[in-house]
Amino acid sequence: MEKLRVGMIGTGFIGWLHARIYHESYGAQLAAVADSDKNVKKKVKDTFGCDFYTDYHEMLESGKIDAVDICLPDINHVEPAVAAAEAGKHILLEKPMARTAADCIKIKAACDKAGVRLLIAHVLRFDPGYKRLYDAVKSGEVGDVIHLSAERKNSRLLAERLKGRTSMLFYVGVHDIDLVQWCAGKRITRVYAQRIVNINKKWNSEDCIYVLANLGDGTIANFEYAWTLPENFPTGLKSKLEIYGSKSTAFLNRMNQGVEIMKEKGTDLPYELTDMLHWPELNDRIVGDLKNELDHFVDAILKDIDFVMPVEDAISAINVIESIMESYKTGMPVDVKEI
Numbered sequence: 001m002e003k004l005r006v007g008m009i010g011t012g013f014i015g016w017l018h019a020r021i022y023h024e025s026y027g028a029q030l031a032a033v034a035d036s037d038k039n040v041k042k043k044v045k046d047t048f049g050c051d052f053y054t055d056y057h058e059m060l061e062s063g064k065i066d067a068v069d070i071c072l073p074d075i076n077h078v079e080p081a082v083a084a085a086e087a088g089k090h091i092l093l094e095k096p097m098a099r100t101a102a103d104c105i106k107i108k109a110a111c112d113k114a115g116v117r118l119l120i121a122h123v124l125r126f127d128p129g130y131k132r133l134y135d136a137v138k139s140g141e142v143g144d145v146i147h148l149s150a151e152r153k154n155s156r157l158l159a160e161r162l163k164g165r166t167s168m169l170f171y172v173g174v175h176d177i178d179l180v181q182w183c184a185g186k187r188i189t190r191v192y193a194q195r196i197v198n199i200n201k202k203w204n205s206e207d208c209i210y211v212l213a214n215l216g217d218g219t220i221a222n223f224e225y226a227w228t229l230p231e232n233f234p235t236g237l238k239s240k241l242e243i244y245g246s247k248s249t250a251f252l253n254r255m256n257q258g259v260e261i262m263k264e265k266g267t268d269l270p271y272e273l274t275d276m277l278h279w280p281e282l283n284d285r286i287v288g289d290l291k292n293e294l295d296h297f298v299d300a301i302l303k304d305i306d307f308v309m310p311v312e313d314a315i316s317a318i319n320v321i322e323s324i325m326e327s328y329k330t331g332m333p334v335d336v337k338e339i
């Protein structure tokens, strides 16, 4: 296989960036795009000049692709992932893997049965900052992990864009649950959560969810999620991860990534903090974490090497989210079920 021929399923917000990265890639070829919105066809043809389908089943049967990259809303992950596996295609599936651990297991079983590779797109695993935190724990630099603190707060514009289509736990919270479990090297065993639905009620969305979690041996972690930052907040995202150990502490702050732009009076966003890490552009190409992730997917398939993130970790994060949801609904702490 010279170049991996990739077919995109879904080219909305994140799928368009994925499509661009394959189009700009040296190891992959963007062979086709499937999107149920037929209005996307002209933009795809003009930008990429590749085949376009409104029905992804036709793309799977075309004989022109080796792998698919699924960037559909999380409610639609199971059916296309199973269909792609049954068609013998390797799969990159956007996070969250699915909405229940049972559905995740269904996807994994279909991939195992078909003998195809599956990577869940947890992009922050490909951010060198989070990898440094992981290494600090793994190498013993931090010592025994005592407690961790994770924060991911977005602008209320995100609630407006998604209009209740999904929970903040699935759209963003899944990142930190995975990062905490990965960095600490332990699974979350018990959670207690509360949420507020007030200013974002009009979008059928939460304002915030706070979670206190136990990780097996007495380590505790807290998670603060919110979609309450004002529209003109200098970045759409305020996030951090802090790890406190018996020897040292390791902090990652992802709000200010080094570039600050002060604009003239009367501008909508007078002070801007620019994304320099996730998907910035350099010389007309997307660079950063997202490109690192897609390069890894392509490379690992072409060279037949293991993915850095096992599917079981993605399933575990969804299992924890199910318990968090049960906790804020019942108002009680919940033990995370064994899977």
Ligand SMILES: NC(=O)c1ccc[n+]([C@@H]2O[C@H](COP(=O)([O-])OP(=O)(O)OC[C@H]3O[C@@H](n4cnc5c(N)ncnc54)[C@H](O)[C@@H]3O)[C@@H](O)[C@H]2O)c1
Pocket: 009, 010, 011, 012, 013, 014, 015, 034, 035, 036, 037, 054, 056, 071, 072, 073, 074, 076, 094, 095, 096, 121, 122, 123, 170, 171
């Ligand atoms: N890793 C990240 O940083 C990141 C960022 C944003 C979104 N995501 C994830 O990516 C996924 C997609 O989110 P989004 O915000 O890009 O969604 P979106 O709504 O912007 O785009 C979804 C696209 O899928 C198409 N679509 C829907 N159903 C389809 C079907 N059955 N067949 C073909 N096309 C179909 C829509 O027409 C649309 O173009 C979600 O799982 C989300 O959690 C990840």
